[in-house]
Amino acid sequence: MVDFGFSLSPSSRIDLDEFDRKTFDRLLALEPDAKKCMECGSCSAVCTASRYTETSVRRALHALRNGCGAQAVEELKGCQFCGKCTMVCPRGINTRHLILSILKIYGAL
Amino acid sequence: MKNNVLIIGGGPAGMEASAQLQRLGYNVILIERESTLGGHLNRWDRLFPEGVPASEPLEALMKNMNGVKCFTDTEIQSINRLDKSFNVILSNGITVLADAVLIACGFDLFDASRKEEYGYGIYDHVITNADLEAWFQSKSDDRIDNPKRVGFVHCVGSRDEKAGCRGCSKVCCVTAVKEACEIKEAFPDAQVYCFYMDLRMFGRHYEDLYLKAQKDYGVRFIRGRVSEVSENQDRSLLVKAEDTLSSKPVQITLDLLVLMAGMRHSEAGRRIADMLNLAPEDDGFFAVRNNLTANQQARMPGLFLAGAATGPKTLPESLADARSAAAAIDHYLTDIFPQTRKLKKLVKKNG
């Protein structure tokens, strides 16, 4: 291929028309409480792993709502399963359990 | 002699204040521009947060109107402040000498076609919150054709200095969430999205409704103001915003877009203010004597205000405001007119 000296960067736009609802619904069937997340960020703020890695339950859930499974898995890679996030979630979501389900359904476990 | 009290506006606030003043023994005259009482409440199907039919509070308000002289299809032709009273000429030719006047003119809905980038009146499937309420009532609107993807745009004509309104209209967040749930009930297969900047769920049980929208109806809340809407060839809509929680642009194709038009001051109310030389506050609504402690008093003796005349209010807030205004009017008339004071003492003595 001819090298033009530049490359196209992939679009960073979220296209909700491409949303994979089937996989997301599988997750919600297992974790109905995930729907309750109001994105307050408490979970990410207390996370022990987030100080050293890019770990955030809020961002992971948000990525899933935008149909970005791979990114969600990435956001949870550093998780140590300590359960601190579960203790602080104001909506009473069992986030630790949710993380396990996300990793299972989106192919990391 | 009974004092005459004139109430301008036959919406919930005007009706409630009329009923209260009638019970207090005053001679109440209510005028309404439209041909029926009830104001905007007539145009609601069900009310937030519990989904009570709007007809219920309407009927309750109607029941207490006995004895109130109501003139519908009537407007103010002229109004003058005299020494102790107001000389008011109505459009039906009747002249009223009122000892106190209550303005309960309510609000006007923001004209959504002024936000041209949303395409109201241009694209086939863009409607307003009011259009949707009308559809819930009548189930007939060509623009609503079994939609599979529905979006709600918060803050249309509110929190928008360019649209001439910096303020928040207060009720449209919870209305959007209510209508989102109702759309899901009408079209269970539909995906519903709310584009919001802040969710203002301030009232009792509002947060419950928000939780229900998420949990039971799977409504997706996207934090970001819709920036533009365009129509595809098949008449579906391409909607663009920023998903500010991930700092990324987001786009989606929708079959129906509902614009949450906000509350603006009433133009009819403004005409009355002009006749009395009363300047509005910056937001366009009536100025009150004191925003913290004298909310129902206008800046003119004998003139009172209730409901959305002084800014966006919910139904229960308007009703409470109307009751406060009735009490303020009662105090004023008792203080100003010695014979009213005497009459009250007499009634008290004779039990």
Ligand code: SF4
């Ligand atoms: S369980 Fe994982 S995500 Fe939650 S606080 Fe612990 S390390 Fe962070």
Ligand code: SF4
């Ligand atoms: S603490 Fe709970 S509600 Fe808050 S962002 Fe995390 S999961 Fe969502």
Ligand code: SF4
């Ligand atoms: S109540 Fe909500 S939608 Fe209405 S103006 Fe305020 S923030 Fe916007």
